[in-house]
Amino acid sequence: MMRILLVDDNPTDCLILERILQKHSDMFSYQLTKAHSAEDAVRMLDTERFDIALLDYNLPGKNGLAILGHIQSKGIETPVIMVTGQGDEQIAVKAMKEGAYDYIVKQEGYAMTVPFIIQRVLEEFQRKKEKERLERELAIKNTELEAANKELKKLDELKSEFVSNVSHEFRTPLTSITQAVELLLEKRMGAINADQEEFLKIIDQDIKRLTRLINDLLDMSKLEAGKIVLEKKKESLGAVVIAVLSSLKTLADARSIELCNELRGSLPAIYGDAERLIQVLTNLVGNAIKYIDEGGTVRLGAEQVIRGSDECLQVWVKDDGPGIARDHLPKLFNKFEQFKRVAGPGAQGTGLGLSIAKEIVELHGGDIWAESELGRGTTFYFTVPLFTGFLYLKDQLNDAIHSHPERPVFCILIRCDDLNIIQQKLDDETRKRARRELEDMLSEIIRMPSDILVELDNFCFGIVVSAPKDAVEAIRKRLVAALYLYTLKTGTEGIKLSFSVGGAGYPDDGTNALELTEIAQGRYSR
Amino acid sequence: MNKKILVVDDEEHIVLVLRKFLEVSGYAVFVASDGKEGFERVKEVKPDLILMDAVMPNQDGYTTVRKIRALKLEQDSELATLSAIPIIVMTAQGPHMQDIFELEGISAYITKPFKNDEVLDAIRGLLGE
Numbered sequence: 283m284m285r286i287l288l289v290d291d292n293p294t295d296c297l298i299l300e301r302i303l304q305k306h307s308d309m310f311s312y313q314l315t316k317a318h319s320a321e322d323a324v325r326m327l328d329t330e331r332f333d334i335a336l337l338d339y340n341l342p343g344k345n346g347l348a349i350l351g352h353i354q355s356k357g358i359e360t361p362v363i364m365v366t367g368q369g370d371e372q373i374a375v376k377a378m379k380e381g382a383y384d385y386i387v388k389q390e391g392y393a394m395t396v397p398f399i400i401q402r403v404l405e406e407f408q409r410k411k412e413k414e415r416l417e418r419e420l421a422i423k424n425t426e427l428e429a430a431n432k433e434l435k436k437l438d439e440l441k442s443e444f445v446s447n448v449s450h451e452f453r454t455p456l457t458s459i460t461q462a463v464e465l466l467l468e469k470r471m472g473a474i475n476a477d478q479e480e481f482l483k484i485i486d487q488d489i490k491r492l493t494r495l496i497n498d499l500l501d502m503s504k505l506e507a508g509k510i511v512l513e514k515k516k517e518s519l520g521a522v523v524i525a526v527l528s529s530l531k532t533l534a535d536a537r538s539i540e541l542c543n544e545l546r547g548s549l550p551a552i553y554g555d556a557e558r559l560i561q562v563l564t565n566l567v568g569n570a571i572k573y574i575d576e577g578g579t580v581r582l583g584a585e586q587v588i589r590g591s592d593e594c595l596q597v598w599v600k601d602d603g604p605g606i607a608r609d610h611l612p613k614l615f616n617k618f619e620q621f622k623r624v625a626g627p628g629a630q631g632t633g634l635g636l637s638i639a640k641e642i643v644e645l646h647g648g649d650i651w652a653e654s655e656l657g658r659g660t661t662f663y664f665t666v667p668l669f670t671g672f673l674y675l676k677d678q679l680n681d682a683i684h685s686h687p688e689r690p691v692f693c694i695l696i697r698c699d700d701l702n703i704i705q706q707k708l709d710d711e712t713r714k715r716a717r718r719e720l721e722d723m724l725s726e727i728i729r730m731p732s733d734i735l736v737e738l739d740n741f742c743f744g745i746v747v748s749a750p751k752d753a754v755e756a757i758r759k760r761l762v763a764a765l766y767l768y769t770l771k772t773g774t775e776g777i778k779l780s781f782s783v784g785g786a787g788y789p790d791d792g793t794n795a796l797e798l799t800e801i802a803q804g805r806y807s808r
Numbered sequence: 809m810n811k812k813i814l815v816v817d818d819e820e821h822i823v824l825v826l827r828k829f830l831e832v833s834g835y836a837v838f839v840a841s842d843g844k845e846g847f848e849r850v851k852e853v854k855p856d857l858i859l860m861d862a863v864m865p866n867q868d869g870y871t872t873v874r875k876i877r878a879l880k881l882e883q884d885s886e887l888a889t890l891s892a893i894p895i896i897v898m899t900a901q902g903p904h905m906q907d908i909f910e911l912e913g914i915s916a917y918i919t920k921p922f923k924n925d926e927v928l929d930a931i932r933g934l935l936g937e
Contacts, residue, residue, distance in 0.1 A: 453900035456921040458821035461829060464924045470832045493921055 284312045285331065286400070289323040289349065290338040290365070298393045299336075306397040310404075320344035324352050332360045334400055334407075336386075339366045339373055347377060354381050361407040363399060383407065438507070445503035449496045456496070460489050498634035502617070505641040512555040512645055514677065516669040519552050519559075519584055519595055520545055526563040527582070530571060537576045541567070544583035552595055553669040558642045562650075565635040566599040566662045574603030574659075586668070593668045594648065600661040606654040614652055615640040639664070671738035675746070678734045682748050691746065692754045696724070696761065698741035699780045717741060723768055727760055741779075758783060810836040811935060814853055816846035816872070817861035817898065826859065829924055835931075843867030847875055850890055857935060859927070862899040869897055877913040894934040898922070 286303070290296050296316055303314060315332070317323040320341045327335070327349070335353070339346035350362050364377035364385040374385035383403040386392055465471055467482050474482070504510050527541050534541050552559075563582075570580040584597040606614065617637045643650040643664045654660035667673060675693070682691045698704065704713060717740065724743055725735055734746040747754050765781040813835045817823050820841075827837045838853045840846040844867045846860065858876075862869040873895055880891035894915040916930045931937075 450900050453920040454819055454822070457898075457900075458819065458825045460921040461822075461825040461924055465825065465829055465832075468924070470829070489921075 284310055284333045284404070286312050286314050287317065287323065287326060287332040287335040287360070288314060289317045289320070289336065289341070289346070291318050291341050292338070293318075295338070295388070295393075299396060302393045302396060309397055309401060320346075320349055323349050327353060327358055327360065328356070334363070334404060335360050336363050336365055336396070336400075337382075339364060339370060339377075347373065347380065350377060350380055350382055361403050363403055442503045442507040442509075445499055449500040449503075452492075452496050456489060456493060459485075460493075463489065495634070498638060501638055502634050502641070505638065505645070510558075510645070512558060514553055514555055514646075514674075516551045516674075517554055517556045517559070519549055519597065519666075522556055522559050522563060523582060525556075525560050526567055530564065530567055533568065534571050534580070537571060539571050539574065539577070540579045541571075542579060542581045544581050546583070549584060549595060550586065550593075551669040552666045553673050554646050554666050558645075559666065562639040562642050562664065563597070563599070565639045566664075569635060570599060570601040570603065570660070570662075574601045578602050587665070589649070589665055592647075593670075594665040595668065596663055596665050598661055598663050600659065602659040605656040605658050606652065606660055607656055608654075611652055611654060615650065671736050671742075671744065675736045675738065675744040678736060678746050682734070682746050686748055689748045690751065691748045692751070694745040694747060694754070694758060694761065694783065695738075696743045696745070696765070697782050699782055701741060703779065704741060720768060723764055724761075727764055728757065810834060811857070812836045812838060812853060812855040813931070814838045814840065814846065814849055814855035814858045816840045816843065816849075816858065816864070816869070818842055818864045819861070822861075822898075826927070829927070830931075833928060843869060843872035846872055850876055850893070851887065854890060855893060857931060858893055858895045859931075860895055860897050862897050873897065873913045896927075896930050896934065 288296060288299060290299075296318075300314060303312065315326065315330075317326055320343055323335075323337070324344075326332075335349075337346035337349050346364055346366075350364065352358075353360060353362060361383040362377075362381070364374060364382045366373050366377075366385060366387055368387060368389050371387070374387065377385055383406060384399055386396065386399060463482055463486050466474060467479065467486060501510075523543055523545060527543060530541065567580055567582065574580070579602050581600045582598070583600075584595045587594060587596045589596075615636045617634060640650050643666070646666050648665040648667065650662070650664040652660060652662045679691060679693055704716075708716065720741065721735070721737065721743070724745070728735060728745055728747065733748070736744045736746070738744050745757075747757060749757075761783050765783065769779045769781065813830055815823055815826050815830070815837060816839070817826070818841050823839050823841070827839060830837045838849060838855060840849045842864045843860075846858070847867070849855075850858065860869040860872060867875075876893065876895065877891050879887050882888045882891075895913070897914045897917040898920055899917055900920040915934055918926055918930055
């Protein structure tokens, strides 16, 4: 049963409303309580619970707003509809501001609308209550989740620390074992017989395996803990491949396996950490050498592909070995998964190589996968992004933001508006000189050691500045002036170039560095 | 006369094997089992080269290296010359873990577990052999 409190000093108005409510009693069942003064109303509100209150504004003594104020300050959970006279809209607005759910203006026929307004207000009130309840529950759940997350993170850190400590501790005894066995094997401690030599060789090989396992474990724990930071630069895949092939040559020769470098033509530069990419390729090629039959071939190549919206190099390592069963393929990159691709000398691995490779490739923003068929060899693929000024700029921006979180970071972009003129009218030599002069001029202007100049494209540059906004504005003004002078003297045939200097975004406008470069990329890509 | 090498490490087995290996390689070997003892032995033995473990009780390798390098400021010229002895630090931190700030004053480092040839190459390189 819904309880309605009607506060009105006018008996006629009360009677009319009572009649109307009766007439609509099929809409809701209710019990009506009447108060004829503000004092009565306040007393009733303090002692009883009402589901809704209709407050007349014009009461003798205290007015309706005063009752509304009382309801709000006491935290009484009764939604209020304010009833005002004609021309009192100001008061209605004030009542809404102070927490009334709706208002009714006493004009001809207003009473007819009251039941509907009551119904609507009640629905709105319930929705609000429900929303508040859900928000409270969500807040509690959130706190619980945060606590659980924190706990998990702590456990994970403990685990990584444990793995790191244990691998560290393993190295000490391994050192003396390695050395002692080597001393014996090298016969520096005197002659040994054939059996002794054979056993020592077994010990030696297994020590090496143990060492690899420990190194891999340490790497894996650091990768998982996010403690490995890539040192990404503009790199050539060719150099990475040559480093890998030459370091694995002895291993391949020992099994008469041919390593073919099938990189063709000039490939664009990649954006990555060369050391880590060497680690990935060493794992893939090393695996192939171990698992395929003696006398087999491992081919290594790459091609330029587009994945999603990004250009990248897709590198492949193809062997003519026994292959991997289809249902083993998805588990290939899991930790400690090793499959006997038919018996072979492959058992020397740690079971971590491919998961490490996967972590490293993914850290680079690439993918890694394998295709294989039993009896038909295996091909591993991975992708690595091409170097672009924008990727580099993005990283530089993020670095600048994270290394000095207290300092604002800005990105200024400079683009030549007349790239067509440059392409068509300037010969190669002049173009190169003009570009070099532009770069020199720009590096002159940004002299702060923390500022970074990145070439995005031909005659298109990004500058990362970490300084107060005023200082950045000053740099911008200097840039505009300098570029104007530059346009006057560029070109041999009196070509004048025009430049745009964009403050692509200020972080204190609420734009973050990534959005900033994306905006810039959209605006500045050709 | 054979060149003198001082090995400072708290791991008994490592010291034992290293000593044998360095002796058969033609060096006179002296040992100490922690940084404090190592520092005293430097002054006493005046070695041509030091092999120093990084993590040891009492006084770690990095501190000991700094102390040896600080001998440069001594009035006694014989002590001061000791500050220039080449020092190879042996670390059990995995590869990629070398902290450049801690490498100050270190002539070379090798990562445990190391091969005999690695030690010998490092020693010969620093002694100019």
